[in-house]
Amino acid sequence: xxxxxxxxxxxxxxxxxxxxxxxxxxxxxxxxxxxxxxxxxxxxxxxxxxxxxxxxxxxxxxxxxxxxxxxxxxxxxxxxxxxxxxxxxxxxxxxxxxxxxxxxxxxxxxxxxxxxxxxxxxxxxxxxxxxxxxxxxxxxxxxxxxxxxxxxxxxxxxxxxxxxxxxxxxxxxxxxxxxxxxxxxxxxxxxxxxxxxxxxxxxxxxxxxxxxxxxxxxxxxxxxxxxxxxxxxxxxxxxxxxxxxxxxxxxxxxxxxxxxxxxxxxxxxxxxxxxxxxxxxxxxxxxxxxxxxxxxxxxxxxxxxxxxxxxxxxxxxxxxxxxxxxxxxxxxxxxxxxxxxxxxxxxxxxxxxxxxxxxxxxxxxxxx
Amino acid sequence: xxxxxxxxxxxxxxxxxxxxxxxxxxxxxxxxxxxxxxxxxxxxxxxxxxxxxxxxxxxxxxxxxxxxxxxxxxxxxxxxxxxxxxxxxxxxxxxxxxxxxxxxxxxxxxxxxxxxxxxxxxxxxxxxxxxxxxxxxxxxxxxxxxxxxxxxxxxxxxxxxxxxxxxxxxxxxxxxxxxxxxxxxxxxxxxxxxxxxxxxxxxxxxxxxxxxxxxxxxxxxxxxxxxxxxxxxxxxxxxxxxxxxxxxxxxxxxxxxxxxxxxxxxxxxxxxxxxxxxxxxxxxxxxxxxxxxxxxxxxxxxxxxxxxxxxxxxxxxxxxxxxxxxxxxxxxxxxxx
Numbered sequence: 001x002x003x004x005x006x007x008x009x010x011x012x013x014x015x016x017x018x019x020x021x022x023x024x025x026x027x028x029x030x031x032x033x034x035x036x037x038x039x040x041x042x043x044x045x046x047x048x049x050x051x052x053x054x055x056x057x058x059x060x061x062x063x064x065x066x067x068x069x070x071x072x073x074x075x076x077x078x079x080x081x082x083x084x085x086x087x088x089x090x091x092x093x094x095x096x097x098x099x100x101x102x103x104x105x106x107x108x109x110x111x112x113x114x115x116x117x118x119x120x121x122x123x124x125x126x127x128x129x130x131x132x133x134x135x136x137x138x139x140x141x142x143x144x145x146x147x148x149x150x151x152x153x154x155x156x157x158x159x160x161x162x163x164x165x166x167x168x169x170x171x172x173x174x175x176x177x178x179x180x181x182x183x184x185x186x187x188x189x190x191x192x193x194x195x196x197x198x199x200x201x202x203x204x205x206x207x208x209x210x211x212x213x214x215x216x217x218x219x220x221x222x223x224x225x226x227x228x229x230x231x232x233x234x235x236x237x238x239x240x241x242x243x244x245x246x247x248x249x250x251x252x253x254x255x256x257x258x259x260x261x262x263x264x265x266x267x268x269x270x271x272x273x274x275x276x277x278x279x280x281x282x283x284x285x286x287x288x289x290x291x292x293x294x295x296x297x298x299x300x301x302x303x304x305x306x307x308x309x310x311x312x313x314x315x316x317x318x319x320x321x322x323x324x325x326x327x328x329x330x331x332x333x334x335x336x337x338x339x340x341x342x343x344x345x346x347x348x349x350x351x352x353x354x355x356x357x358x359x360x361x362x363x364x365x366x367x368x
Numbered sequence: 369x370x371x372x373x374x375x376x377x378x379x380x381x382x383x384x385x386x387x388x389x390x391x392x393x394x395x396x397x398x399x400x401x402x403x404x405x406x407x408x409x410x411x412x413x414x415x416x417x418x419x420x421x422x423x424x425x426x427x428x429x430x431x432x433x434x435x436x437x438x439x440x441x442x443x444x445x446x447x448x449x450x451x452x453x454x455x456x457x458x459x460x461x462x463x464x465x466x467x468x469x470x471x472x473x474x475x476x477x478x479x480x481x482x483x484x485x486x487x488x489x490x491x492x493x494x495x496x497x498x499x500x501x502x503x504x505x506x507x508x509x510x511x512x513x514x515x516x517x518x519x520x521x522x523x524x525x526x527x528x529x530x531x532x533x534x535x536x537x538x539x540x541x542x543x544x545x546x547x548x549x550x551x552x553x554x555x556x557x558x559x560x561x562x563x564x565x566x567x568x569x570x571x572x573x574x575x576x577x578x579x580x581x582x583x584x585x586x587x588x589x590x591x592x593x594x595x596x597x598x599x600x601x602x603x604x605x606x607x608x609x610x611x612x613x614x615x616x617x618x619x620x621x622x623x624x625x626x627x628x629x630x631x632x633x634x635x636x637x638x639x640x641x642x643x644x645x646x647x648x649x650x651x652x653x654x655x656x657x658x659x660x661x662x663x664x665x666x667x668x669x670x671x672x673x674x675x676x677x678x679x680x681x682x683x684x685x686x687x688x689x690x691x692x693x694x695x696x697x698x699x700x701x702x703x704x705x
Contacts, residue, residue, distance in 0.1 A: 139378030
């Protein structure tokens with residue numbers, strides 16, 4: 001009886017519906033639209049002596065979140081301007097105290113620098129916690145549960161220790177840092193699990209190293225060509241050519257520098273982003289596919305910088321919008337059809353201090 | 369006036385959602401869901417998020433539910449956001465393109481230096497004293513080694529310094545001259561805000577046989593101290609950094625580099641102005657001491673000879689923290705004519 005039962009069952013099984021569905025990440029922002037928001041907010045910030053900057057920040061974030069969607073559901077940025085303003089005021093005070101002591105009492109400043117080393121993990125943790133808690137998708141918020149001890153080990157101790165190994169430990173330290181960040185993120189009640197591989201970090205750094213050597217050959221070749229040009233022009237007219245060649249040399253050097261930075265950061269960012277996202281899973285809910293290719297990404301960054309320079313910074317909104325679109329297009333979310341609804345896990349509010357302090361000190365961690 | 373907006377309703381604290389319609393009238397808002405239609409709330413139980421051009425209308429319900437409109441350009445008829453109209457206002461956008469750079473230039477290059485100049489008057493003398501003493505310790509440790517010049521030569525420079533201070537009735541206990549050997553600084557002289565002035569062996573050697581030129585350089589350094597230049601530059605660089613951070617916020621990657629470049633060009637201009645002020649001070653004091661202002665141009669010619677290998681063009685002058693040496697020589701030669 002039992003045997004026939006199971007046989008019947010196996011025969012009756014229909015082709016199973018797919019367990020998962022793929023959804024693309026869609027970015028609908030528009031450079032022209034965002035330009036208006038950006039430039040008017042800058043003006044309002046200046047005429048209000050910086051106070052409006054908190055509103056400007058919230059509106060900019062809301063623009064990018066609200067224009068990023070998966071399966072027709074947009075993200076929301078929930079922070080209130082007053083939270084941001086409070087954080088900014090505290091950050092400005094902290095920055096002023098830090099730089100004034102560093103300048104007026106350099107010896108005390110060294111002490112303050114050590115205090116900062118202990119403060120930074122806390123600030124970065126606060127920043128991640130705040131930013132994730134203020135991000136929601138389908139009315140469910142993200143969260144970050146990293147603790148101070150781990151943050152201190154991964155962001156301060158390991159990087160300092162790797163200096164003493166002639167940076168040989170650095171790729172591993174970077175991997176540990178990323179692992180710490182991603183494995184402490186949750187979406188509602190679903191924790192993110194990221195299993196990344198140290199080998200990928202070493203491989204990436206090796207690529208960067210090899211490309212660096214290649215670029216150095218490029219420098220030699222360019223120097224050779226320019227040298228030839230210089231002597232040719234010297235031969236033609238003796239006096240005024242020095243300046244002309246000088247300007248050509250500085251332009252070529254500048255272009256080459258921008259070119260190198262674009263390639264090198266594209267290699268790192270593309271490879272590491274792909275590796276992290278391809279190996280991350282929101283517990284039973286979703287996995288990711290990231291296919292950022294190095295060459296188009298490098299071209300994007302190179303043209304971004306060139307546009308910024310030629311427009312004296314006015315291309316900034318265009319740059320932000322096209323970069324967001326590029327990264328969205330390279331990303332797919334694989335969603336589990338069987339997963340239940342995700343529940344929002346938190347409700348309490350916290351100070352915005354950490355997040356803003358991180359910005360003034362320019363040590364904010366970008367999650368993209 | 370009734371208004372109906374199509375969108376998604378999200379249940380409180382859950383990712384569960386369904387298509388819904390919001391019907392807004394004068395005093396109430398009804399949420400029409402497919403299953404249980406007609407959940408009516410009073411206007412007070414619903415909070416509309418500030419609208420931004422190109423971002424869909426979003427409303428939070430008091431119980432934690434959320435509604436997001438489908439059409440990202442649809443807006444409430446009843447309430448228009450003024451900020452959003454600003455951000456879409458063409459004339460204002462065009463005006464901002466000109467006003468933002470102009471105002472930033474005005475703040476960083478005009479207002480801040482003025483403020484720095486005014487505010488240093490309120491800083492008690494103990495601050496520059498501390499600043500000078502502590503920096504001197506660090507600089508001495510890192511970059512300076514004991515002078516290798518003959519004691520006589522050193523004493524001659526110091527004697528001339530003392531007599532100049534007395535003649536100009538400057539406090540001799542405040543200004544201290546040190547002679548050091550320094551590979552790092554080469555032929556150079558510098559002043560610290562507490563009145564400590566350092567001149568290097570190399571510079572004394574270069575100006576050997578022209579004590580007036582050495583004096584001119586030292587007077588230039590005294591000028592920096594007397595005019596409180598280090599305090600002003602510190603005040604300005606900190607306030608500029610803060611102003612840029614507050615106005616532009618979290619600018620990413622290369623945008624930051626461009627802002628940094630702009631800000632350092634302005635600081636360089638400020639530094640060039642202060643160098644000129646110190647030059648003027650030195651020239652005026654030379655005349656007071658009965659020396660020829662050309663002593664100053666003699667000193668500058670030494671720096672010119674050092675620099676002639678990498679000549680500066682007109683374009684590159686904005687990248688420099690010091691005025692062009694030829695101009696400084698010309699100014700000294702024409703001084704008092």
